[in-house]
Amino acid sequence: MISKEYTILSAHGLHARPATVLIKLVKNYRSAVSLKKGDKEVRLNSLLNILSLTLKGGDVVTVLIDGEDEDVAAEAIDLFFTEQLKNL
Amino acid sequence: MITIQGIGVSAGIAIGRAFVVRKTENTVNDSILSTEAEIRSEIERFDIAVSISVTAIEAIMDQQPDLQDEDIAILETQIELINDPQIRTDVVALIEQHKKNAGHALTEVLRQIVSIFESMDDEYMRARSADVKDIGSRILANLNHAENIKINTLLPGTIIVAHDLSPSDTITMDVKLISGFVTGTGSKTSHTAIIAKSKSIPTVLGCGEVLGNIQTDDLIILDGLTGIVLINPDEDVISRYQIQMEGFKAKADELKQLKNIEAITIDGVKITLSANISNAADLEVVFENGGDGVGLLRTEMLFMDRDSFPTEDEQFEFYKQVALQSKGKPVIVRTIDIGGDKPLPYFNLPAELNPFLGYRAIRICLDRTDLFITQLKAILRASVLGDLKIMFPMISNVDEVRKAKQILSEAKKQLLAEDLSFNEHIPIGIMIEIPSAAIMADILAKEVDFFSIGTNDLCQYTLAVDRMNDKISHLYDPYVPGVLRLIDNVVQQGKKHNIYVGMCGEMASDPMATLLLMGMGLTDFSMSATSIPEIKKTIINNSVANAQILYHEVMAMDSSSDIIAHLKQAMQ
Numbered sequence A: 001m002i003s004k005e006y007t008i009l010s011a012h013g014l015h016a017r018p019a020t021v022l023i024k025l026v027k028n029y030r031s032a033v034s035l036k037k038g039d040k041e042v043r044l045n046s047l048l049n050i051l052s053l054t055l056k057g058g059d060v061v062t063v064l065i066d067g068e069d070e071d072v073a074a075e076a077i078d079l080f081f082t083e084q085l086k087n088l
Numbered sequence B: 001m002i003t004i005q006g007i008g009v010s011a012g013i014a015i016g017r018a019f020v021v022r023k024t025e026n027t028v029n030d031s032i033l034s035t036e037a038e039i040r041s042e043i044e045r046f047d048i049a050v051s052i053s054v055t056a057i058e059a060i061m062d063q064q065p066d067l068q069d070e071d072i073a074i075l076e077t078q079i080e081l082i083n084d085p086q087i088r089t090d091v092v093a094l095i096e097q098h099k100k101n102a103g104h105a106l107t108e109v110l111r112q113i114v115s116i117f118e119s120m121d122d123e124y125m126r127a128r129s130a131d132v133k134d135i136g137s138r139i140l141a142n143l144n145h146a147e148n149i150k151i152n153t154l155l156p157g158t159i160i161v162a163h164d165l166s167p168s169d170t171i172t173m174d175v176k177l178i179s180g181f182v183t184g185t186g187s188k189t190s191h192t193a194i195i196a197k198s199k200s201i202p203t204v205l206g207c208g209e210v211l212g213n214i215q216t217d218d219l220i221i222l223d224g225l226t227g228i229v230l231i232n233p234d235e236d237v238i239s240r241y242q243i244q245m246e247g248f249k250a251k252a253d254e255l256k257q258l259k260n261i262e263a264i265t266i267d268g269v270k271i272t273l274s275a276n277i278s279n280a281a282d283l284e285v286v287f288e289n290g291g292d293g294v295g296l297l298r299t300e301m302l303f304m305d306r307d308s309f310p311t312e313d314e315q316f317e318f319y320k321q322v323a324l325q326s327k328g329k330p331v332i333v334r335t336i337d338i339g340g341d342k343p344l345p346y347f348n349l350p351a352e353l354n355p356f357l358g359y360r361a362i363r364i365c366l367d368r369t370d371l372f373i374t375q376l377k378a379i380l381r382a383s384v385l386g387d388l389k390i391m392f393p394m395i396s397n398v399d400e401v402r403k404a405k406q407i408l409s410e411a412k413k414q415l416l417a418e419d420l421s422f423n424e425h426i427p428i429g430i431m432i433e434i435p436s437a438a439i440m441a442d443i444l445a446k447e448v449d450f451f452s453i454g455t456n457d458l459c460q461y462t463l464a465v466d467r468m469n470d471k472i473s474h475l476y477d478p479y480v481p482g483v484l485r486l487i488d489n490v491v492q493q494g495k496k497h498n499i500y501v502g503m504c505g506e507m508a509s510d511p512m513a514t515l516l517l518m519g520m521g522l523t524d525f526s527m528s529a530t531s532i533p534e535i536k537k538t539i540i541n542n543s544v545a546n547a548q549i550l551y552h553e554v555m556a557m558d559s560s561s562d563i564i565a566h567l568k569q570a571m572q
Helices: A016-027 A047-052 A070-082 B036-063 B069-082 B085-098 B102-119 B123-143 B167-172 B191-198 B209-213 B235-259 B280-288 B312-325 B362-367 B369-382 B398-417 B435-439 B455-463 B481-496 B511-520 B529-540 B544-555 B560-571
Strands: A002-007 A032-037 A040-043 A060-066 B002-005 B007-010 B013-021 B158-162 B178-183 B203-205 B219-223 B228-231 B272-277 B294-297 B330-334 B387-392 B428-432 B450-453 B500-503 B524-527
Touching: A002 A070, A016 A047, A016 A070, A016 B069, A040 A047, A047 B069, A047 B085, A047 B102, A047 B123, A060 A070, B002 B209, B007 B191, B013 B178, B013 B235, B036 B069, B036 B085, B036 B102, B036 B123, B069 B123, B069 B191, B085 B102, B102 B123, B123 B191, B158 B219, B167 B191, B178 B191, B178 B219, B191 B203, B203 B219, B219 B235, B235 B529, B272 B280, B272 B529, B280 B312, B280 B529, B294 B524, B312 B330, B312 B369, B362 B369, B362 B398, B369 B387, B369 B398, B387 B398, B387 B450, B398 B428, B428 B435, B435 B455, B435 B481, B450 B481, B455 B481, B481 B500, B481 B511, B481 B544, B481 B560, B511 B529, B511 B544, B511 B560, B524 B529, B544 B560
Parallel strands: B013 B158, B158 B178, B178 B203, B272 B294, B272 B524, B294 B330, B330 B387, B387 B428, B428 B450, B450 B500, B500 B524
Antiparallel strands: A002 A060, A032 A040, A032 A060, B002 B228, B007 B203, B013 B219, B219 B228
16 A cells, blocks of 8 residues: 655646546556545545545645555656646 | 626627526426335436436537537546446435435435535635536436437527526537627636636626526627626617727737747747736736746735734745646745835834835845745745745845855755755745846856846946936936946856846836847746737747847947837837
């Protein structure tokens, strides 16, 4: 299991559009991925649940990745949070 | 004529006939299921309705090849919502445990989600409840075999009037026929606003119940900037707006053409065009005008209109918003530039005979290190959220730079002790606006990562001219060889020491100076965002090779009048 913290690097936070991109990205991997903000944790397969975390710009979120391809998944997710999110 | 005030969300004027969209709610009965077989068939019916709904959206995406990225993103989001595993889990639970039929269960689940979204303390999330309702009515429509509303009989130039428009309504409409949108509900973050903006359709939302006054075929004028909607206006009002509309269109077309073109000269040199801004809200205009980043973020606004100095957290919030909204583009933050001419009510600065030669900017900061360190810590904390750089104003000697850097190290040390993160290697630069600094650019270049030339102060200090003084304001002239040689020295020393040199004074936005500065070797121009397109036009139509010839000619001339005449001629 991989656990990593990210700061949300977009002004409007993890809103519907980037969350959709993230869900589609995660679907490419077998690992189970969840997001955790504070003590609230949701599976990264439901847009509604992600939106309900109301992740805003500057918020810190923990990503938990568990599964056989967790290393490659973590790499892709890393790119999403550090680079792609800024432009979404 | 009736006038309605709404929220303008997409600028521009539209004049046209109204088409009023009236939607009927899908009705759902609350029949109860009795057998296990009925329950299974109800779940199956839900799954089929979901897959029909997804297929329908995918069909829209396939059939409309000219959809823009924004539209595709919205449709993909809708597919995600329709397929959301949480919605299915909740619907299935209601069907199985409470024996509700699929329509009833879905309505129940959606109502809960909508009420959660609407109660959130977040405008964006409240606006998302419209998306949830929209996908709900899609699935319900497919459960009930009801027809979705279709607007396909519009005449060109129609203005769509509706209480509310769902994302799929706006996207499935043929926008080529639509000249404007007016709705009763909605805000700047609704999908209608996003789509209207992406397609440059003038739009006014949030007009309220008064929209009931509009009938199909009424003549409507709407102003998407001011949010004003006029119903059945007089002839002279119409002609007045027609003139405005044409002016706006001409300007918007030109902007649009230039916006996505990179500022590259004919001979392939990329020139960076950034903007001078005062807060995060200004960034929107920067990107609309095709800016490459921020060459000067003034921080004075943060200190004005208040009763006391902003705390570190308050300042952090300001820089954070800028960093987050800058899309990863570079932002140069200038530390506070206050002084006798820009007083703060809570900071008692004694009146000075010569405020421009007085206690101001970095001089105050190096004296009141408590204030300086608070600002530096706040900027540093925001530096992990964007590509921020720090710039010190009013530098006249090397000791000031060294002292400022020392205080910056102290700020970093304090943040480390507080376990707060920051960009350890944040670039540091200085404003070159005092002649002494321009002359010793070779020495200063060894201390910093970049220079930014502030031509306004540099010009007035070099020529000893207060340009507010009408009697001598004609002497204020940046094209005097004395000023040009200083600027040239800064650019050449910057190149020699391999540090980046920008310009954030008024000269950067003067089209007459663009070629001369390009010929000198300046590659970074920062100006008010609205000046960017014009300067860009000059850059893309010229070459650095020609600019260099012009530069050598100008530097050999002895008076500003000759230089200005020559530059004007070169612009032709």
